[in-house]
Amino acid sequence: MRIVIPLAITFVAGMIMVLNFFVPHEPFKLLGDNLQEWYMIVASAAIFLGAMNLLHVHFRKIRLKLKNWKYSPVTIIGFLMMLVTGIIYGVVEGMPFDYLFQSAVVPMGATMFSLLAFFVASAAFRAFRASNWRATLLLTSAFIVMLGQVPIGAMIWDKIPLAKVWLMSVPNTAGQRAVMIGAAMGVVATSLRMIFGIERSYLGGTD
Amino acid sequence: MAGMIEKMGNLDRRIIFILIALSVIIPLALGLIFPNPVGAEPSRALFDYVEALPAGSSVLLSFDYDPSTMPELQPMAMAMLQHLFRNDVKVVGMALWPMGASLGQDAMSSVGDSLGKVQYEDWCMLGYKTGGGVMIVRLGSGIQAVFPTDKDNVPWSEIPMLAAYSTLQDFDMVLSLSAGDPGIPAWIMMAGDRFGVPIGGGCTAVSAPQFYPYLGTGQLVGLLGGLKGAADYETLVREHPDAVGAEGGRAVAGMAPQSVAHLVIMLLIVMGNVAYFAEKKRKGGVK
């Protein structure tokens, strides 16, 4: 029983979504449209679980004086600061919640994102070695595309941007397509195992 | 000498980091500008498609990004809006990302003002709604139900231009400026594939390769990839004979540090390979 009802719900929910795509007639349209909204609501509501876990983990760290526990109050205070300003002042532009978000969270996000500029350089330096012919091909195509990306490439030889476009639209498209079609098979098979309850380990408990 | 080459192969990554930082900071500080030629690329395809829209057509422009990808996507928004407004195309804005709505409104009002376009007559911003692809499907059966008001809570019925639109199919094309999920794929799956509305747009350079397959199948009519795509569009918009009052491109200015940093990375790769082969040769003797 512990597992049968959840599996039945999975099956019904999955089938509704599939039928919603193929059958325009009611009740499938109504059911499908509603279910899409419902599951978003349920998944969103779960964020309170995460929030409680975050607080639990950091309070525990402080209580047990685990490694780096002195930084845990920073996380807790940051979390509560957003929560309290959000609840009191709302999310309207110009209010404290928005101010904190714009002046702290946004620039930190942009900074973490921009670390990638450094990491692509170090990864390229280390990984792009002509150690065998396949690696050489990878290196060459990366190199040509890089040249084609900037005006300097066209100045060296005016065919380089065209070579870039060719690499991106022919071999790259072919590769992406193979990955996409293959992965789609994986998605179909995995979804199928979920919907029909063949795979149930995500519920905790294999059988 | 040999020792030095070997060291080069195992360069501390922090030296690489410093080189990259310098190659960005110095051209920015000096304000360098390089020319930007545009070939037969997907950015030209998009430009041509938009150029062919007759005056009075309608475009749904979706701002599916947030401030973290502004450097790439905001210049695209500016260039596209200049192009659309110049050709008297009506633009309805919306956003799949919460922060996209105000970024979009800023872009629309600043370009609109410079080209004499009036809010609620030539353009309006519906705002943000959650739901991604699911929400797009609902747009297909009725826009007003999803956006009863615009971003500033002006009711739908009080916005004159919106009377022309009831569903997604009333638009001649959808342009999405997409930083990730939800973005262009959602528009292709839910608006293009389901309702047959032509989809075009711009995206960060990282997601561009993923969208090339959609260009081949015609699911996307054209695409701007990253800062280069933005610079291309700026160039095409400004090269055009009608280009009056087109403002100097931010993307074109950003191309100088791009070029220098690209060169630095390419030099690093070359150095790495030189070191690799030098070491292989040395070890080859021992083998």
Place this chain on the structure above:
Amino acid sequence: MNWEILGIWIGALLSLSLYSFLYRDNPFYKFAEHLFVGMSAGYWVIYTIENVLKPNWWQRMFPAEGGFQIVWVIPGIFAFFMLARIVPKIAGLSRLALGMIVGAGAGLGMVSVFQTNALAQVEGSIISISAGSAFEMFSSLVLVVGVVSGLVYFFFSKEHTGIIGGTANLGITILMVAFGASFGYTIMARLSLLIGQSQFLMFEWLPTIPRILGIGGGA
């Protein structure tokens, strides 16, 4: 107190603290990282309440024009099941909510991915390889061979020897060329972000330093 300048300073100092990670882990990074995790988690809780739970659930259950839409009790019940994990005694109820999320996700994912990532891509690959110039023919050939051999690479139930092995090898080679191109193409995007962030630090934050010093010097 100038809130705008304070905001720029908060952003710039946190940004520099995060950049310091490139050198190595240090107290500045630890501080910024812990703050980032806490603040962004708090942001998402509020965001979820304001942008999902309120408009998509609460305001539909209790519409502005009054009344009570009973159907919206259903997602409420499932959300309650989800949150039941907190109480060990009824934690098992969360499986019901999980079942719904996974089922709906699987159903929606199956049809959408199959349509967009499989069928549409197959349709796009059915092309003539004798159309256009010699170069265009070559390109079409590479495309078809690339897709087909790439797919062969993903065969799992056949040993990769003989013809299958050779084709799979060709497939992974074309995949590598694709990955190289994709990597090279992306560098630009990553640099753009750094350029954007450098512009913020150089042209928005740095100019405030003399202003602040100027005020200090004038006093």
Place this chain on the structure above:
Amino acid sequence: MRRTAVLLALLLLAVGTVAAQGVDPPERPESAVEEETGGEERPSGPEEVVIAPAHLTNTVRVAALDRVFDLQATDHPNDAGGSVSLAWDFDIKDEVPDSLAVIRRGPSGVEERIATLGGISTRYTDTTVSDGDSYSYWIESLRPDGTPAAVSDEADASSSAQWIHSGRVAMLIILAALSLIIIYYIETAKRGKKLYIREIAGLAAVDDAVGRATEMGKPVLYIPGIMDMDDIQTIASMVILGRVAIKTAEYGSALMVPTARSVVMSVAQEVVKESYLQAGRPDAFNREDIQYLTDDQFGYAAGVDGIMVREKPAAIFMLGTFYAESLILAETGRSVGAIQIAGTAMPSQIPFFVAACDYTLIGEELFAASAYLSREPKLLGSLKGQDAGKLFFIILILLGVIAATIGQFWAPLSSVADFLRSLVAVS
């Protein structure tokens, strides 16, 4: 393999015959036509509308009426009923009317204006009709002051709901056939048929990686991507997590799972707990090691980077849906000297994993991982079904390409290529 071929041939035949009955092969099916006309809805089939003779009452040039022509009203296709699509054309050369009014006469004979549109509109969908009733529509062009200037032809239509989406029949058949094949192989495998699975480099290294972590007394870090439980890759990742957790339980090394989604955290806790139970080490399960950080993509990346440099894991698994954070994580993991095994079906992130990780599961290999690690018959069977699906698409592509190529010189084959394309075209 022979059986696969037979099955596939049958499948192709079945799809072919059914689709052939549905659409006339030499002619391009609806979906293809729609593509050609840029998705404009054109009336077709039995719902064809008879256009009533024009009854122009006014020919004021302000809003020249003779320019609005070809008004057509049809049942909105493939919906749950209740809507009628209107489409008309007009001549762009003339002056544009100020606005257009859509007028409807319902079954009771009452005339009402149902919408006022901008002067350049050419389409409208009336979503307020009731199924089965007949409605007449016409369009009035309006002067700036709102008074009618002229009237268009009249067109009639009634709406109905459809039981099957006409543009998706072929897809339904292919998907159903694929599903049946997958289930068939799963059942065969369950009954004890031995199935082969090819070597997957990244997965052969899992044991080594976990073993190394144990030797070094360092933890194993498992990153399940940043998407929620409704994402199939996350689901696949959870199944693999179960396998990895059994190994860490057996080897006795710590397993840390930071997540970006609350639901994923909950599932991961259940999955790992179950695995430790199965491995007979429920005592070693530590719930605190599976923690939620933040839903924020880069906040999560910052947090995980912190965990990496402080806990210095010996092995890092990155399996699931990744976006830009992929390389931030992989390069940091690399810098702390961990063995890294990554896998994702996100085409845009695979190159970074290939460059920065020791092993990368490419695309579908991620979905094959649980089968490889567990060798469970049902999973191996499912893989075999996936292979059959790929074989079907390969054959379809090759046949289509051959037909399209020869079709350039010999027209009949060109329509075969169009037919094959129509099988996979979905509207």
